[in-house]
Amino acid sequence: MLKQILNIDNITMKFGSLVANENVSFTINENEIVSLIGPNGAGKTTLFNCITGYYQPFSGKVTYKDMDITGFTAYKICRLGITRTFQIVQTLKEMTVEENIMTGAFLNTKSRKEAEAITSEIMELTDLTKKKSILGGSLTIVDKKRVEIARSLATKPQILMLDECMAGLNQTEIKDVMNLCLKLKESGLSLLIVEHIMEAIMPISDNIVVLNAGKKIAEGVPSDIVNNDDVIKAYLGDKYHAKSQKS
Numbered sequence: 001m002l003k004q005i006l007n008i009d010n011i012t013m014k015f016g017s018l019v020a021n022e023n024v025s026f027t028i029n030e031n032e033i034v035s036l037i038g039p040n041g042a043g044k045t046t047l048f049n050c051i052t053g054y055y056q057p058f059s060g061k062v063t064y065k066d067m068d069i070t071g072f073t074a075y076k077i078c079r080l081g082i083t084r085t086f087q088i089v090q091t092l093k094e095m096t097v098e099e100n101i102m103t104g105a106f107l108n109t110k111s112r113k114e115a116e117a118i119t120s121e122i123m124e125l126t127d128l129t130k131k132k133s134i135l136g137g138s139l140t141i142v143d144k145k146r147v148e149i150a151r152s153l154a155t156k157p158q159i160l161m162l163d164e165c166m167a168g169l170n171q172t173e174i175k176d177v178m179n180l181c182l183k184l185k186e187s188g189l190s191l192l193i194v195e196h197i198m199e200a201i202m203p204i205s206d207n208i209v210v211l212n213a214g215k216k217i218a219e220g221v222p223s224d225i226v227n228n229d230d231v232i233k234a235y236l237g238d239k240y241h242a243k244s245q246k247s
């Protein structure tokens, strides 16, 4: 049976007179991959910021495991088990890959030994073990993204939120991230993913929420979303729709 882990209830966020999110509601269940899609400026990152405590929403409620976490600080939300990555990756340049990831592990332990053990497990999972001694500042953009995901995972989240982590990656690298997402889901995590690469999102998502101009215009399983006229008109266009019909 599906068990709800995060509930977004009527979130509205305004910047002056601009309404970036308008009464957006949806639910994420345990062990589920939910994707948030929509055109540029639809309000996806703003919603991420409202959920993770970077913004205090104008109105609405965020409930995590039956706890109202609306307006909690970002570090408190992270400590409770919701971690995110950012569109613009920020690696600690003077630290090695291992040390970068370890900063995440120290959220839940003061013991260096324990943090090292968590880090080593996460480096294996994210294929970074061979690069553990490289400095953050010397990494390629792809590896910086990988480190950012790994650092988030080292905090041992229950919900991982990925903000456009596949942008700029080649086909093989995208496939790697897709497989990682599925592996994380298998291990019990829930994921909320913002992404523009539909070929990556559609095969791995259990549920898709579509935003346009701040409002939710559709929600459903991928096969319904690709055939939804409003979504085709606002975002997908006929090109992706035609492709999905063929396969």
Ligand SMILES: Nc1ncnc2c1ncn2[C@@H]1O[C@H](COP(=O)(O)OP(=O)(O)OP(=O)(O)O)[C@@H](O)[C@H]1O
Pocket: 015, 018, 020, 038, 039, 040, 041, 042, 043, 044, 045, 046, 047
């Ligand atoms: N801090 C801010 N101050 C003022 N306006 C903002 C701020 N952050 C976002 N906005 C505006 O809110 C709207 C939603 O932006 P947001 O970044 O959430 O969209 P998005 O769906 O994530 O877009 P993209 O796909 O390009 O990342 C846009 O019109 C944007 O200009």
